[in-house]
Amino acid sequence: MGSMKEFLWLIVALPFAGSLILVIAGKKLPRLACAFVGVGSVSLSAIVTLLVGISFLRGNPGGTPYVESIWQWMNVDGLSPDIAFHLDAVSLAFIFVVTFVGALIHLYSAQFMWKDEGFARFFIYMNLFVGFMLTLVLADNMLLLYLGWEGVGLCSFLLIGFWYGDPANGYAARKAFIVTRVGDFAMTIGLFVLFINFHTLNIQAILTAAPTTWAVGSGIALTTALLLLGGALGKSAQLPLQTWLPDAMAGPSPVSALIHSATMVTAGVYLIARTHVLFELAPVAQTTVAIIGAITLLVAGLAALNQHDIKRVLAYSTISQIGYMFLALGVGAWSAAIFHFMIHAFFKALLFLGAGVVIWSLDEEHNMFKMGGLWKKLPVTFWTFLIGAASLSALPLITAGFYSKDKILWLSYASDKGSVWLWLAGLAGAFLTALYAFRMVLLTFFGDVKKEPSQRPGLMMTIPLIVLSILSIIGGFIELPGDMGHFTMFSDFIEKTLPATLVNISGHYTELLFQLISGLVAVAGIGTAYVFYYNKAFPAAEPQRNAVQNFFYKGWDFDLLYDTLIVRPVVFLAQMDKNDVIDRFYNGLASLALWFNKLLSATQNGMVRRYAIVLAIGAIITLTIILYL
Amino acid sequence: MNIIFYIASALAVFSTIKVVTGKIAIHCLLYLIASLLAIAVVLFILGAPFIAALEVIIYAGAIMVLFVFVMMMLNLGQASEKTESGLLNKKMWIGPSAISLILLGEMIYVLLSQRATPLTLNIITPAAVGQLLFTKYLLVVELAAFLLMAGILGAYHLGEKKKLVYHRFLKKGNDIT
Amino acid sequence: MNIQLEQGMLLAAVLFLTGLTGLLVRRNIIFMLMSVEVMLNAAGLAFIVAGSAWGKADGQVMFIFILTMAAAEVAVGLALIIQMFAKFKSADTNRANTMNG
Numbered sequence: 001m002g003s004m005k006e007f008l009w010l011i012v013a014l015p016f017a018g019s020l021i022l023v024i025a026g027k028k029l030p031r032l033a034c035a036f037v038g039v040g041s042v043s044l045s046a047i048v049t050l051l052v053g054i055s056f057l058r059g060n061p062g063g064t065p066y067v068e069s070i071w072q073w074m075n076v077d078g079l080s081p082d083i084a085f086h087l088d089a090v091s092l093a094f095i096f097v098v099t100f101v102g103a104l105i106h107l108y109s110a111q112f113m114w115k116d117e118g119f120a121r122f123f124i125y126m127n128l129f130v131g132f133m134l135t136l137v138l139a140d141n142m143l144l145l146y147l148g149w150e151g152v153g154l155c156s157f158l159l160i161g162f163w164y165g166d167p168a169n170g171y172a173a174r175k176a177f178i179v180t181r182v183g184d185f186a187m188t189i190g191l192f193v194l195f196i197n198f199h200t201l202n203i204q205a206i207l208t209a210a211p212t213t214w215a216v217g218s219g220i221a222l223t224t225a226l227l228l229l230g231g232a233l234g235k236s237a238q239l240p241l242q243t244w245l246p247d248a249m250a251g252p253s254p255v256s257a258l259i260h261s262a263t264m265v266t267a268g269v270y271l272i273a274r275t276h277v278l279f280e281l282a283p284v285a286q287t288t289v290a291i292i293g294a295i296t297l298l299v300a301g302l303a304a305l306n307q308h309d310i311k312r313v314l315a316y317s318t319i320s321q322i323g324y325m326f327l328a329l330g331v332g333a334w335s336a337a338i339f340h341f342m343i344h345a346f347f348k349a350l351l352f353l354g355a356g357v358v359i360w361s362l363d364e365e366h367n368m369f370k371m372g373g374l375w376k377k378l379p380v381t382f383w384t385f386l387i388g389a390a391s392l393s394a395l396p397l398i399t400a401g402f403y404s405k406d407k408i409l410w411l412s413y414a415s416d417k418g419s420v421w422l423w424l425a426g427l428a429g430a431f432l433t434a435l436y437a438f439r440m441v442l443l444t445f446f447g448d449v450k451k452e453p454s455q456r457p458g459l460m461m462t463i464p465l466i467v468l469s470i471l472s473i474i475g476g477f478i479e480l481p482g483d484m485g486h487f488t489m490f491s492d493f494i495e496k497t498l499p500a501t502l503v504n505i506s507g508h509y510t511e512l513l514f515q516l517i518s519g520l521v522a523v524a525g526i527g528t529a530y531v532f533y534y535n536k537a538f539p540a541a542e543p544q545r546n547a548v549q550n551f552f553y554k555g556w557d558f559d560l561l562y563d564t565l566i567v568r569p570v571v572f573l574a575q576m577d578k579n580d581v582i583d584r585f586y587n588g589l590a591s592l593a594l595w596f597n598k599l600l601s602a603t604q605n606g607m608v609r610r611y612a613i614v615l616a617i618g619a620i621i622t623l624t625i626i627l628y629l
Numbered sequence: 630m631n632i633i634f635y636i637a638s639a640l641a642v643f644s645t646i647k648v649v650t651g652k653i654a655i656h657c658l659l660y661l662i663a664s665l666l667a668i669a670v671v672l673f674i675l676g677a678p679f680i681a682a683l684e685v686i687i688y689a690g691a692i693m694v695l696f697v698f699v700m701m702m703l704n705l706g707q708a709s710e711k712t713e714s715g716l717l718n719k720k721m722w723i724g725p726s727a728i729s730l731i732l733l734g735e736m737i738y739v740l741l742s743q744r745a746t747p748l749t750l751n752i753i754t755p756a757a758v759g760q761l762l763f764t765k766y767l768l769v770v771e772l773a774a775f776l777l778m779a780g781i782l783g784a785y786h787l788g789e790k791k792k793l794v795y796h797r798f799l800k801k802g803n804d805i806t
Numbered sequence: 807m808n809i810q811l812e813q814g815m816l817l818a819a820v821l822f823l824t825g826l827t828g829l830l831v832r833r834n835i836i837f838m839l840m841s842v843e844v845m846l847n848a849a850g851l852a853f854i855v856a857g858s859a860w861g862k863a864d865g866q867v868m869f870i871f872i873l874t875m876a877a878a879e880v881a882v883g884l885a886l887i888i889q890m891f892a893k894f895k896s897a898d899t900n901r902a903n904t905m906n907g
Contacts, residue, residue: 606903608838613830616728623735638817645821645844649828654836661840668821668851675814675858680866687873688847692880699884700836703891712834712898725830729823736819740812757863758870766867773874780878787885790892 004055007048008068008085011095012134014045019127026120035110038123042106042130046099053092063089063496065204067140078199084140086203089497090273093338094137094266097345101262102130104464108353109254111460112360116252122162126258129155133263137270142191142201145271149187149235152264153180159259160251169250176244183234183241187271190227193220207277216281225278225285228271236268236322239296243558245319246303249311253356256311261318261348266341269325273334276498280332286417290330294425297323299556301432305439306545306553309366310355313440316555317392318348320429324408327426331418333411333501335494340404343475347391347401350468354385357461358444361453368440373449380462382445384469389441391472393434393526396519400476405430407481410514414505423514427521434525442533481511634674641667652714654700658693665689679755814855821848834897835890839883846876 018041026034056066065088073081106126113122129152136148154177161173191201197213197220198206214221232238237245248260259265272279272289279286297320304316321344328337359366361378375382391401409430413423480487491500545553554560579587603614644664651657665688672681762770825848828841850869857865887897894901 608899608902609830609833613724613728616725616732616826616830620728620731620735623732627735627739634813641817642820642824645824648840648844649824649831654834657837657840661843664844665847668847671814671817671851672854675854677854677858677866677869680854680869683870683873687877692843692877695880695884696840699887703836703888703897705836705897721831722827725827728830729827732826733819733823736823737816740815740819743812751858751861753858753861753863753866758866761863761867762870766871769867769871773871776878777874780881784881784885787882788888 005052005066005087006068008052008066008087008138009070010048011045011052011099012085012131012138014041014048015127015131015134017041019124019131022120022124022127026124029120031114031119034120034123038120038127039103039106039110041127042099043103045130045134046103049095049099052087053096056087056092063493065497069140073143079143079195079201081141081143081201083144085138086140087138089494090270090338091137093342093494094270095134097342098130098133098137098263101345101349101468102258104467105254105258105262105349105353108257108356108461108464109252111458112254112356113252118162122159122252125155125158125162126254129159129259129264133267136267139203141203142194142206145203145274146187146191149184149231149267152259152267153177153184153235156180156248156259156264159255160248162251162255166250172244172247172250176248179241179244180234183231185230186227186234187231190224190231193224193227197224203274207275210277210281214281217283218281221278221281222284225275225282226288228275228278229285229289232268232271233292234268235271236265236326237319238268238292238323238326239299240558242296242300242319243555243562246312246315246555249309249315253311253352253359256314257349257352257356260315261352262345265318265322266325266345269322269329269337269341272326272329273338273498276329276334279329280499283417286330286332288330290327290412290417290422293323293326293328293330294422294429295323296320297327297429298425298432301429301436302552303555304436305432306549308369310358310368310371310440310444311352311366313368313436314348314351314355317351317433317436320433321348321392324405324426324429327412327422328408331412331415331422331501332499333408333415334498335491336404336407336411336501338494338498339479339490340408343391343400343404343472346468346475347388347472350384350388350465350472351392353461353465353468354381354388357381357457357465358385361455361457362451363454365451368443370450371444372447372451373445374453375445377449377453378456380465381457384462384465385445386441387469387472389437392437394430394518394522395526396515396522398473400472400474402519402522403476403479403481406515406518407479409518410481410511411501411503413514414503414510416502416504418504427518430518431521431525434522435529438526438529439533442529447535481515634671637667637670637674640664641671654705655697658696658700662689662693665693676752678752679758811855811859814858815852818848818852818855821845821851833899835887835899836897838899839880839887843876843880846872 018037021037022029022034029037060066065086067084067086069082069084071083073083106123109122109126113119116122132148132151132155134148136145136152139145139148157173157177160176161170163169194206195201198209200206210221234241245260245265249256251259279289300316300320300323304313304320307313307316321340325337325340325344328334328340357378358371358374358381362371365371387399391399393399394401394405396402409423409426412418412426413420478487479490551557641664644660644667647660648657648664651660665684669681669684669689672678672684822845825841825844828844829838832838832841850872853865853868853872855865857863857868890902891897
């Protein structure tokens with residue numbers, strides 16, 4: 001079994017192989033075979049992950065990373081990255097989530113997309129995405145990580161604009177790509193700075209060399225950390241680059257479940273966790289991370305409260321929850337962030353898949369105010385969705401969400417980089433989360449039946465829902481807080497790679513107090529939602545919003561801000577530059593050719609007399625030449 | 630003899646100018662015949678009696694007659710006269726006249742830059758011409774015969790009225806309906 | 807009798823250029839053909855004058871051939887004019903300025 005971990009490369013290769021097979025033969029294979037290849041490749045990858053993980057942990061108490069180098073990518077003037085995979089606790093956690101949740105989502109989408117004519121194309125893109133995400137997470141050097149980074153961006157673009165017949169989907173895909181590109185640009189410059197300073201892009205080499213080369217709080221460390229943070233902001237849809245995620249809901253629901261809740265948007269969290277040394281060398285940057293996280297979770301929470309499209313609620317919810325992860329990273333609670341990532345993947349994917357079932361059964365109805373009374377009609381969906389929403393709201397003790405979110409809230413106060421303000425922001429966010437989550441549940445599943453579901457989900461769609469809902473409950477029990485048994489299996493596991501959090505305030509009773517407060521806040525949120533939304537008849541399909549609510553509904557009008565500040569000036573400058581010197585030159589060439597054409601075609605106008613005149617003039621010219629020259 | 634040359638050439642030039650500026654087609658043709666006859670006189674004076682006779686017989690007698698016949702067949706009439714006067718206005722003469730005057734100037738320059746050589750009157754008999762035709766220019770005579778044959782056939786074909794060719798079932802009298 | 811060569815050539819030149827002017831000015835195809843005849847005649851006259859200056863019969867032989875050619879040309883040309891009349895119902899050369907298709 002010890003040699004099982006040598007199959008690490010297989011984890012990455014299997015989804016790519018599945019994608020390749022479908023590219024070559026997808027059109028000729030029958031639909032069932034395509035589904036088999038698409039779902040099977042990721043499932044096999046999940047099984048291999050399990051085996052590799054077991055093999056890695058067995059006989060490896062210290063958690064030494066396992067590096068497997070496949071081949072040397074290039075060797076150019078000192079830059080010699082390899083295609084190499086680096087397995088340690090953090091990447092193991094990530095690949096477990098990616099492959100396992102990915103396999104469930106692929107199974108679900110086999111039935112969800114069954115009637116779509118782009119069936120094979122869907123699985124090509126999904127497998128490609130899983131392959132790139134695994135590359136990103138397992139990468140040994142920054143260049144390979146960047147390859148995976150760009151690859152998931154590409155697949156996100158392809159999948160958001162999957163139904164490309166509608167131009168709005170294409171627009172949403174382009175918006176996603178361009179906004180994340182802003183972040184990627186910052187990250188590229190960060191990679192340049194790293195290479196110039198360390199002459200290598202190998203992550204472990206950089207992390208060991210950085211504390212000796214750069215002083216704590218030095219400008220260069222701050223610059224690099226902020227540049228990498230820029231990249232993370234783009235991919236994880238945090239302020240100010242969060243505008244693309246709500247529009248990315250134009251893609252099919254499995255895409256939203258896989259990419260925009262569980263895996264791709266957490267790539268930023270992974271990046272910051274991986275390069276934690278650089279952030280520790282620049283405390284200002286780390287505090288920036290925490291502040292951005294705190295502000296984002298409030299902004300997104302308020303926006304989610306005012307949406308009527310069920311998927312947009314979940315999109316803003318994702319932005320908000322990743323804000324929690326950033327908050328945790330910012331205060332140095334590394335393992336808490338990874339823990340919340342894992343639990344969030346479970347319940348957010350569950351919520352998206354459940355929303356997908358609702359939309360699918362109601363024939364593409366997205367408006368929550370047009371739904372209702374579905375708890376009797378779609379029972380399995382209802383119960384699993386309820387469990388997911390409860391986990392999202394961090395319902396005390398019984399849901400996994402409670403354990404992960406509560407740990408973040410506690411450490412945002414108690415960590416040596418934490419503060420009261422961060423804790424209060426997190427608490428307010430928790431209230432908002434519970435409120436909008438149960439608003440969503442009550443509007444969709446309770447009340448009068450406004451639209452009958454036309455099709456019931458089959459086994460392939462309900463099994464992933466059930467599995468994920470079970471995980472949303474029991475997933476939290478691997479990490480119990482200090483005053484509840486102090487079972488720290490997960491954080492011990494992560495702390496082999498990432499540093500432990502330094503806690504200023506300790507004491508079980510203080511922690512219990514904080515837990516009580518957060519539990520009360522969650523229950524209060526659910527209660528408020530009950531008061532406002534249970535069995536209330538809403539007259540209009542969309543709620544009447546006042547000016548403040550409208551502002552939140554539009555996502556705090558960031559689109560308008562960017563349009564005015566950036567888009568309009570650039571378009572204006574481009575219009576002004578439309579006929580500059582270079583354009584004039586090429587236009588002039590074309591005009592010259594046209595002029596010659598007109599000139600020459602005038603000689604063939606068929607007028608006989610004109611020919612005669614030209615003959616006579618030619619005779620004169622010839623005679624003159626002969627006589628005088 | 631010189632006087633006759635000058636009078637005949639003046640007549641020829643005058644008639645040609647009337648040809649070019651005339652409006653009625655038949656009148657122009659008649660002026661052309663007059664010009665040809667004047668040229669024939671000049672040719673006599675230059676000592677080419679055979680050619681002068683040919684000019685009268687063939688050029689003025691056959692070619693121009695052909696012209697007249699076709700003119701009469703086309704039946705241009707009064708309408709044509711009006712059109713012609715409409716088309717020939719003073720402005721149109723400027724360009725071509727300029728071209729011709731430039732060419733004339735150049736030719737006069739060429740001619741005057743030669744030394745004046747007096748022409749002695751050599752009467753070249755038809756016998757001399759015939760001798761040349763049958764020996765030196767035999768091949769060209771044959772080619773001229775080809776040319777005339779081609780001209781006849783071409784004129785015949787081109788002068789035909791094209792009949793519309795119906796499928797035999799569509800011709801009247803052959804109705805199958 | 808002293809007619810200089812130049813004077814004969816000058817006569818031929820004047821006649822030729824008159825014909826050329828007529829060709830350029832006129833729009834009616836029949837008048838254009840007439841002007842072409844004038845030009846041909848003038849060219850033949852130039853040949854005769856030159857042949858007489860040399861004292862040989864070659865110029866006259868040339869003139870015979872020019873005459874032959876003019877005859878053939880007139881025949882074919884008039885036949886074409888008849889066709890043009892049948893097609894365009896007018897003798898204006900400006901009408902015949904497009905090709906088929």
